[in-house]
Amino acid sequence: MLKKQKIKVLFVCVHNSFRSQIAETILNHKYGEHFIAESAGLEKKEISPLAIQVMKEYGIDISQHSVDSVFDFYKEGRLYHYIITVCSKEVEAQCPIFPGIRNRMNWDLEDPEEFTGTLEEKLEEARILRDKIETLVDEFVNYAD
DSSP states (O other), rough: OOOOOOOOEEEEEESHHHHHHHHHHHHHHHHHHTTEEEEEEESSSOHHHHHHHHHHHOOOOOOOOOBBBBBHHHHHOOOOOOOOOOOOOHHHTTTTOOOOOOOEEEEOOOOOGGGOOOHHHHEEEEEEHHHHHHHHHHHHEEEHH
């Protein structure tokens, strides 16, 4: 019996510090037997403390995840079945076009760096965004599988 090849997905956002990290983690955690997810950003920045906290609440420690550049992945010639940008359409336009990619999607998600208020208010917005990302990942899996 032939083993089905895993579907490779790259999540891209501005800094690879929140949205793309969470999407990568959830896809690998929930659907790792069928998918391989990576994430990268247009500019590297350390992982957001809000992302670390809301993923810790989810049961996963992402504090030691690497922060990667989409341009480095492009230069290395990495290939993906899907590229999913998790930022605004305007920012998405700055992403490189990977060779052979037929499936490119955009999830226009709010930027957690724009969250305002107390730490608890920012954490609540971050939890809502994490849950929204999880729903999008689940919907994507049903679409791609």
